[in-house]
Structures are given as C-alpha cells and as structure tokens.
Amino acid sequence: MNIKAVFFDIDGTLVSFKNHKMPASTKEALWQLHNNGIKIFIATGRFKDGLEVLGDIPFDGYITLNGQYCYTNKEVVYENFIEKEDLASLLEVLDEQPFPCGFTMKTGKIYNYKDKRVAEIHSITHNDDQPTGDLSRVLDEKVYQLMCFVSKQEEEKLLEKMPHCTSARWHPLFTDVTPLGGTKQLGIDKFLSYYNIDRQETMAFGDGGNDLQMLNHVAHGIAMGNGEEQLKQIAEYVCDDVDHDGIVKALRHYELIK
Structure with missing residues (x-):
C-alpha cells in the first residue's frame, strides 16, 4: 500500500478521554511512520494552545480549529475566519x-x-x-x-x-x-497541495462527528472503536479504541508499521 500522508484527530483518537494522555504505543507508532518517510498530520478542533498533549512528535502539519487555521512549523498554509x-x-x-x-x-x-x-x-x-x-x-x-x-x-x-x-x-x-469553507477536508487538500501528495495516497483516523468529512475524503478512512456509530458506518476500517492500542493495530493491519 502506497500511503504518503496520515491525518489524525486528537481527542478520542490519539488521546484517551479516560486519562487525557497519548498511549505510549501510539507515540511509538507515530515515530515509526515518521521514520518510514510517511508524513503525519494533526486534524483537530483544538487550537495551537491545546497541542501540548502531543509532546515531541514531529508532525508535518497541523489542521486546527476543524480546518480554520492550518500551518507547518515554518508557516501558515491557510486561515479562515467568521464574517x-x-x-x-x-x-x-x-x-x-x-x-x-x-x-x-x-x-x-x-x-x-x-x-x-x-x-x-x-x-x-x-x-x-x-x-x-x-x-x-x-x-x-x-x-x-x-x-x-x-x-x-x-x-x-x-x-x-x-x-x-x-x-x-x-x-x-x-x-x-x-x-463556511474551512473544514478538516479542505485542510487536507491544502496540505496535499503543499507537499504534492495525491489524495489516493492518504489515510485518516477519527472518532467524532467532526471527522465525517475527513474520513469520507481520504483514500482510507479509519474509525476508532470508541467512535460514533455514524462514523463507523462510513469508515473503511474500524480499529480498536484509543485505550487498547487501536492506532497501532490499524497501522499494522495496513502494514505501515511493524
């Protein structure tokens, strides 16, 4: 499978609602993706001041505020604000x-x-x-x-x-x-253009209603086991929940990590 970019929601996906932390297994999986040359992105409703929970993971871009403010560690790629x-x-x-x-x-x-x-x-x-x-x-x-x-x-x-x-x-x-206009889906497109990546080379993980567009848009949409039922219905694959190594298991299922 030729995946070049993976997009992750935070709450309920990377971070547990139970202890508000990212599982050690998830951190290791993200590092493996990075070391394998696959670009990793955040796609969240949080803003910049709410990303401390991610630690030192080297993400290639951030879709924040559900797509209204998208940036890399070097520059703002897109912003959208209310009239x-x-x-x-x-x-x-x-x-x-x-x-x-x-x-x-x-x-x-x-x-x-x-x-x-x-x-x-x-x-x-x-x-x-x-x-x-x-x-x-x-x-x-x-x-x-x-x-x-x-x-x-x-x-x-x-x-x-x-x-x-x-x-x-x-x-x-x-x-x-x-x-209107700014969504996680649009944020994905902005970064695909920025890094010259084809949409057929993408994957995304989410758990909530604000992830529906994102999972529908990428080539491979993955719903967390703890996610909303409507998300699971449209997902290509449903993995285990965030507290039971869902990210790792899914990435291994798709043979993106070992």
Whole structure:
C-alpha cells in the first residue's frame, strides 16, 4: 500500500478521554511512520494552545480549529475566519438568550460566561479553562471558531442567523461553529497541495462527528472503536479504541508499521 500522508484527530483518537494522555504505543507508532518517510498530520478542533498533549512528535502539519487555521512549523498554509455580520448576529442572540460561548481568536479563547456544561467538557479535554470577559473586542479581531453550548434544535436556529457559518458536533452539550469553507477536508487538500501528495495516497483516523468529512475524503478512512456509530458506518476500517492500542493495530493491519 502506497500511503504518503496520515491525518489524525486528537481527542478520542490519539488521546484517551479516560486519562487525557497519548498511549505510549501510539507515540511509538507515530515515530515509526515518521521514520518510514510517511508524513503525519494533526486534524483537530483544538487550537495551537491545546497541542501540548502531543509532546515531541514531529508532525508535518497541523489542521486546527476543524480546518480554520492550518500551518507547518515554518508557516501558515491557510486561515479562515467568521464574517463580522455573523458575529454581530451571534452577539445579539447572546444578549437576548444567553448560553455559554467560547470565541477562538489568534490571541486566545474567551468565553462570555461558563456553567457546568463548560466544566464537563473541560473535564474531558483538559483544554477549556480559558477566561470569561468582555466580548466587545471580538468584532475587531479574527474569530476562527465558536464553541456554542446549545442543543441540536437551538443550533439549527442559531445557524439560520449566521448564514456564512456551519457547525460540527462531537458531544451532545455543544457544537463547534466555523465559517463556511474551512473544514478538516479542505485542510487536507491544502496540505496535499503543499507537499504534492495525491489524495489516493492518504489515510485518516477519527472518532467524532467532526471527522465525517475527513474520513469520507481520504483514500482510507479509519474509525476508532470508541467512535460514533455514524462514523463507523462510513469508515473503511474500524480499529480498536484509543485505550487498547487501536492506532497501532490499524497501522499494522495496513502494514505501515511493524
């Protein structure tokens, strides 16, 4: 099998929801891919400040914020941000019918307020302890992604007021709202062009709803055993879960590592 690029989600894929760490077996597998000349990439809803969990693994590129900010260790390859018109509409909604909302900007994330829903997600990701504060500045900065703690029904109503945005949900408590166009799928295409790699030479691993497009787009889409059922249904292969060496087993199945 001629695979030149493998893309990995983080939470629930590379990193366990149980202990918030990357298994030693997964680290070894990533190093083997790198040493075998296969390029490895991150494709995550996290931003740069949430990647410490990856340690010293030499990734060739990072698709962050579900595709809104893509970069190598040398340069930004692509960025996409929410239109001011949509942000203004959101601020009106938050004023009339408040719900916890995190705004991710290059300078960091800020919440309007937090409640037990935010605390529950932070207990899973260990990546949502950013401050609350004044939102007046968000209209003057690039906002790449929103973390909206709303139900599925509320999400649909919200998007009606934000026509230039889309959403991706990997947990019942919240959805990531991003500008149209920027997706993990687009991030993959940006890096394939950057490194001159054909899409038929790609593989991706994921576990959540925000990985659907990515697994459908690559040549070989792998769903984690702990992943959502809809993802497993469209995957080429379902491996074991993150806590039982799923990454290693899948890469060995495809004979990419020993």
